[in-house]
Amino acid sequence: MATGAPDIRKGLAGVVVDSTAISKVMEETNSLTYRGYPVQELATTCSFEEVAYLIWHGELPNAEQLRRFMESERARRGLTRSQIAVLGRLPDTCHPMDTLRTAVSLLGTEDPEAENPDPALALGKALDLMAKLPTVVALDSRRRRGLDPIAPNPRLGFAENFFHMCFGEVPEPEVLRCFEISLILYAEHSFNASTFTARVVTSTLSDMYSAVTAAIGALKGSLHGGANEAVMHMMLEIGDPGRAATWLKDALRDKRKVMGFGHRVYKHGDSRVPTMKQAFLAMAASRHGQKWVEIYDALERTMLEEKGIHPNLDFPTGPAYYLMGFDIPLFTPIFVMSRITGWTAHIIEQAQANALIRPLSAYIGAEQRPVPSAALRLTAEGAGRLAGPSRAPGPDA
Numbered sequence: 001m002a003t004g005a006p007d008i009r010k011g012l013a014g015v016v017v018d019s020t021a022i023s024k025v026m027e028e029t030n031s032l033t034y035r036g037y038p039v040q041e042l043a044t045t046c047s048f049e050e051v052a053y054l055i056w057h058g059e060l061p062n063a064e065q066l067r068r069f070m071e072s073e074r075a076r077r078g079l080t081r082s083q084i085a086v087l088g089r090l091p092d093t094c095h096p097m098d099t100l101r102t103a104v105s106l107l108g109t110e111d112p113e114a115e116n117p118d119p120a121l122a123l124g125k126a127l128d129l130m131a132k133l134p135t136v137v138a139l140d141s142r143r144r145r146g147l148d149p150i151a152p153n154p155r156l157g158f159a160e161n162f163f164h165m166c167f168g169e170v171p172e173p174e175v176l177r178c179f180e181i182s183l184i185l186y187a188e189h190s191f192n193a194s195t196f197t198a199r200v201v202t203s204t205l206s207d208m209y210s211a212v213t214a215a216i217g218a219l220k221g222s223l224h225g226g227a228n229e230a231v232m233h234m235m236l237e238i239g240d241p242g243r244a245a246t247w248l249k250d251a252l253r254d255k256r257k258v259m260g261f262g263h264r265v266y267k268h269g270d271s272r273v274p275t276m277k278q279a280f281l282a283m284a285a286s287r288h289g290q291k292w293v294e295i296y297d298a299l300e301r302t303m304l305e306e307k308g309i310h311p312n313l314d315f316p317t318g319p320a321y322y323l324m325g326f327d328i329p330l331f332t333p334i335f336v337m338s339r340i341t342g343w344t345a346h347i348i349e350q351a352q353a354n355a356l357i358r359p360l361s362a363y364i365g366a367e368q369r370p371v372p373s374a375a376l377r378l379t380a381e382g383a384g385r386l387a388g389p390s391r392a393p394g395p396d397a
């Protein structure tokens with residue numbers, strides 16, 4: 001057996017921890033498939049509901065399966081008055097991701113089958129979350145704007161209904177299509193940090209709501225899903241396409257991370273960006289968004305010239321969601337509305353072939369030593385005689 005220093009892979013970079021049949025990220029060809037289908041083809045030919053069905057069931061639905069699936073999703077969208085009241089009492093200062101995390105936790109407390117591990121119930125719970133999370137996001141967004149909630153409309157599809165609940169109207173086709181494409185592209189991405197978090201929680205035999213709550217926490221961070229919000233803050237700060245290149249060079253000189261660029265797996269470009277960028281361009285044309293397109297292009301070009309780093313999916317979705325009229329703190333919650341499909345598919349997959357996820361660590365702390373006597377630890381005289389790091393002044397020293 002080999003001896004010496006353990007092989008530590010910081011951030012688990014490059015480590016294969018398990019297998020999955022849900023999606024395949026191919027860094028060498030910059031491509032991605034869901035259940036074997038290229039994501040670009042799904043994004044340009046399918047509805048989000050079809051893709052959700054595919055991710056959960058492994059096959060695209062036929063007409064009758066899709067009809068029943070959509071009917072069931074539409075029937076589950078409503079929240080109870082008491083759920084609305086609980087969410088309405090959260091402070092306005094909390095981020096909408098915190099509202100969403102709390103909402104999933106609340107839904108878990110009210111589901112009598114939350115603890116029931118029967119796999120036959122899992123898809124129903126997942127569909128319930130997919131149906132209800134947009135209602136939570138829209139309700140929370142309107143509350144922050146001082147507006148009354150708009151009830152879900154069961155005659156509208158998933159994407160249309162979300163606009164209806166946020167703004168009271170369904171936008172023009174370019175906007176709707178761009179939004180739906182973003183949902184399809186965001187739906188699933190193998191063992192990313194939030195999905196892995198969900199799998200870790202599931203591996204302890206915890207419930208789906210706990211796993212999704214934890215995943216929302218992981219997605220919120222700006223190195224992961226939170227980057228789509230950070231991208232728009234950055235673009236607003238830049239403000240003028242003529243400033244973009246200098247802004248970016250200054251950021252790199254100051255060793256700041258530029259949000260929406262880089263990826264742990266794709267080093268030659270994110271497979272989803274070309275499709276999303278195209279949808280963003282089409283929508284920007286109909287929404288007078290040329291300025292954001294120019295800032296986008298200048299940042300992309302300069303980052304490639306300076307560092308050879310490509311944009312990730314959060315780069316085009318940031319300005320796209322902004323042009324759609326969503327407030328910036330809604331961008332990552334919208335990501336959740338889509339990724340709930342991938343997370344729950346992974347939760348189900350993990351539960352079906354479970355092994356507790358528990359890696360090892362290399363200890364680098366103090367050598368083993370005896371605990372000093374109480375006389376040394378707890379008396380003023382003893383304190384002076386105690387040596388070593390344990391007597392370093394702490395916050396209560």
Ligand SMILES: CC(=O)SCCNC(=O)CCNC(=O)[C@H](O)C(C)(C)COP(=O)(O)OP(=O)(O)OC[C@H]1O[C@@H](n2cnc3c(N)ncnc32)[C@H](O)[C@@H]1OP(=O)(O)O
Binds near residue numbers: 225256314
């Ligand atoms: C949907 C998603 O979650 S996609 C990811 C969204 N996140 C972001 O956009 C945040 C910005 N990007 C990043 O922080 C990183 O690219 C990550 C976290 C996504 C990937 O990180 P890693 O795989 O760990 O790459 P790592 O951070 O080691 O980067 C390698 C090199 O590229 C640089 N780099 C990578 N991304 C960036 C960036 N966005 N801005 C500036 N430099 C960057 C690093 O500084 C590092 O340079 P060095 O070798 O000179 O130190």
Ligand SMILES: O=C([O-])CC(=O)C(=O)O
Binds near residue numbers: 186189313
């Ligand atoms: O895969 C990752 O590390 C992050 C990402 O792009 C995603 O979750 O969509």
